[in-house]
Amino acid sequence: MRKPDGKIVLLGDMNVGKTSLLQRYMERRFPDTVSTVGGAFYLKQWRSFNISIWDTAGREQFHGLGSMYCRGAAAVILTYDVNHPQSLLELEDRFLGLTETANNDCLFAIVGNKVDLAMDRAMEIREKREASGKLGSCVSSKVPRQVQLEDAMALYKKILKHKMLDEREMPAAEQMCFETSAKTGYNVDLLFETLFDLVVPMIARQRAEEPSQIVDITSCKTPKRTKSGCCT
Numbered sequence: 448m449r450k451p452d453g454k455i456v457l458l459g460d461m462n463v464g465k466t467s468l469l470q471r472y473m474e475r476r477f478p479d480t481v482s483t484v485g486g487a488f489y490l491k492q493w494r495s496f497n498i499s500i501w502d503t504a505g506r507e508q509f510h511g512l513g514s515m516y517c518r519g520a521a522a523v524i525l526t527y528d529v530n531h532p533q534s535l536l537e538l539e540d541r542f543l544g545l546t547e548t549a550n551n552d553c554l555f556a557i558v559g560n561k562v563d564l565a566m567d568r569a570m571e572i573r574e575k576r577e578a579s580g581k582l583g584s585c586v587s588s589k590v591p592r593q594v595q596l597e598d599a600m601a602l603y604k605k606i607l608k609h610k611m612l613d614e615r616e617m618p619a620a621e622q623m624c625f626e627t628s629a630k631t632g633y634n635v636d637l638l639f640e641t642l643f644d645l646v647v648p649m650i651a652r653q654r655a656e657e658p659s660q661i662v663d664i665t666s667c668k669t670p671k672r673t674k675s676g677c678c679t
C-alpha cells in the first residue's frame with residue numbers, strides 16, 4: 448500500500464454522524480452504524496494523491512486518542528448535530544484542543560449534520576401558524592432547527608483567531624462551514640471534495656519544498672585508483 452500523501456480527520460461528539468458521513472461519501476450508502484471505538488480510516492485517491500480520511504470516536508473514554516489521530520493532519524472536519532447545540536459547544540471546549548498536533552497550516556471545516564431532521568425557517572413558521580389554528584393541521588416529523596449556520600461561521604472565525612491564522616489568507620467561513628445530511632447525501636460530496644481541492648495544492652507545495660531524494664550520479668567524480676588498487 449502506498450503511503451498516504453495527506454491526512455484529513457473527522458472530530459466531534461458521539462452520535463453527530465461522523466461515521467455515517469464518511470460511509471455516505473466512500474460507500475455511497477447510509478448503513479446502520481455502531482459507536483466508533485478508537486479510529487479507522489479510508490484511503491481516497493484524488494488526482495495523483497492518496498488522502499487518508501480518519502474517522503474518530505466521539506465518546507469521552509476515547510478522548511485521549513484524538514490528538515494522536517490529528518498528528519500531521521492537513522485538514523480537520525469539526526462535526527456537530529444541527530439539532531443539538533451542545534454538540535457545537537463541545538467542538539470548542541473539548542475537540543479544538545486536540546488539533547494542536549495538526550500541521551501549522553491545517554484547514555478547518557465545520558459541519559452541521561442531520562439537517563434532514565431540522566425544519567427550515569419557512570416550515571417552522573408554517574407549523575407555528577398551524578399550531579395556533581390559522582391553517583389546516585399537518586404534523587411534521589421534523590423539529591425546529593436548534594443551531595444556525597451563522598453560529599458555525601462564528602466558531603470558524605474564532606478558531607482562526609485562536610490559531611493566530613490570518614483570516615485574509617485562509618478560506619472564508621462561507622466556504623468552510625457546511626450543513627449536511629449523511630442520510631440523504633445532502634452536501635456530503637461538496638464537503639469532502641472542497642477539502643480535497645484545498646488540501647492537494649498544500650501537499651504538492653510541501654513535496655516541492657522537500658529536499659530531493661534523487662542523487663545525480665553523473666555529477667559524482669569517479670574515484671582514482673592507487674597503485675595498490677585502493678580508491679582515494
Ligand SMILES: Nc1nc2c(ncn2[C@@H]2O[C@H](COP(=O)(O)OP(=O)(O)OP(=O)(O)O)[C@@H](O)[C@H]2O)c(=O)[nH]1
Pocket residue numbers: 459460461462463464465466467468478479480481482483484503504505506560561562563564627628629630631
Ligand atoms: N436522520 C439522520 N440520522 C443520522 C445522520 N447521520 C447519522 N445519523 C444517525 O445518527 C446515529 C449516529 O451516527 P454515527 O455516524 O454512528 O455517529 P458518530 O459521530 O460516528 O458517533 P461515534 O462513533 O460514537 O463518535 C446513527 O443512528 C445514524 O444512523 C443524518 O444525517 N440524518
Ligand SMILES: [Mg+2]
Pocket residue numbers: 465466467480481482483502503504505
Ligand atoms: Mg462513529
